[in-house]
């Protein structure tokens with residue numbers, strides 16, 4: 202029987218919810234490309250419940266214990282004395298979410314002698330050293346598409362919040378003011394602007410589709426070009442490289458995975474090539490942009506605003522400069538863990554576990570690493586190597 206070790210974010214500070222703001226959530230059965238939403242044999246939770254925190258247990262306990270497995274859940278994940286590292290040596294399966302990642306470094310792989318499967322409950326497995334997973338023959342899987350639309354919605358929200366100066370205006374209201382001029386001195390319409398995405402995969406394309414009705418001119422760069430029909434439908438301008446895209450865009454959104462090719466992509470040099478006063482929105486991964494270059498660009502006015510929900514490390518330390526830099530619209534890493542998204546990726550996690558324990562193949566679209574190499578979605582979107590560096594120090 203297997204030990205399953207799940208690292209989940211802590212419960213709300215005022216306790217695990219007893220009631221919710223809404224009574225139901227829409228049932229999503231398939232995604233825009235036709236892929237079906239997760240299809241586990243059953244679920245032991247009510248859709249719309251908080252599942253990603255420790256007491257939510259991704260809705261897995263009943264299912265796992267009934268089959269004789271052990272489930273250990275903790276949010277204590279950093280350092281050698283953490284609950285996570287203590288439980289790791291005899292764990293067969295490790296589960297964590299990008300919002301509260303269990304960084305699976307090579308050192309941790311060396312300690313995890315029984316490890317066979319790592320599940321990212323969500324999307325984005327860069328917190329796992331994929332090279333080490335390949336070398337050790339550990340399978341890595343994630344719940345592809347489960348929260349792509351959730352993130353695309355967050356991107357649109359953040360672009361509008363920055364361009365229209367929503368957050369400072371809200372602040373004036375909360376403080377009892379009626380400061381019209383203060384609120385609008387940095388407020389513009391999005392209409393007519395050039396908006397570009399770095400990568401047009403599931404999230405990037407969904408963001409482009411949602412932005413189209415705002416009357417903007419859309420741009421993208423990607424390793425592979427989208428079908429002609431999609432380019433025509435959205436009147437997209439393709440750029441062969443990121444430099445060409447950033448030169449013409451008023452708003453840039455980053456939607457590429459973090460891997461050795463994209464790490465530190467938005468550094469001083471690339472940001473200097475952007476239009477002065479451009480907005481940058483990054484819901485992909487914190488390490489794709491250079492932390493201090495972003496701060497410098499906001500202070501100098503090269504960037505008019507920066508928003509996103511991804512940081513490095515996570516959780517971000519109290520003194521992380523992105524908390525206090527000017528003109529930012531940061532949230533903690535939440536875009537892909539709305540209650541709606543949690544329903545899908547908790548079901549997907551169970552689907553993967555059901556396949557694994559039954560000795561059946563895991564859906565190809567969920568696979569990142571399998572049998573010693575990049576597989577499924579991993580083979581399409583990632584490159585070999587390690588993007589977890591620095592996690593130990595953090």
Ligand code: NDP
Nearest residue numbers: 324325400402403404423424425457458484485536537582
């Ligand atoms: P997809 O795999 O659908 O799309 C990623 C796209 O990035 C692919 O089209 C890929 O190209 C492209 N790409 C890879 N490397 C480069 C590069 N060097 N330059 C340009 N394009 C590149 O992934 P998703 O859209 O589902 O997710 C994207 C990322 O968003 C995830 O990897 C994750 O890091 C992040 N994410 C964040 C969440 C959050 O809560 N904030 C939640 C979910 C995901 P191609 O396939 O053509 O080779």
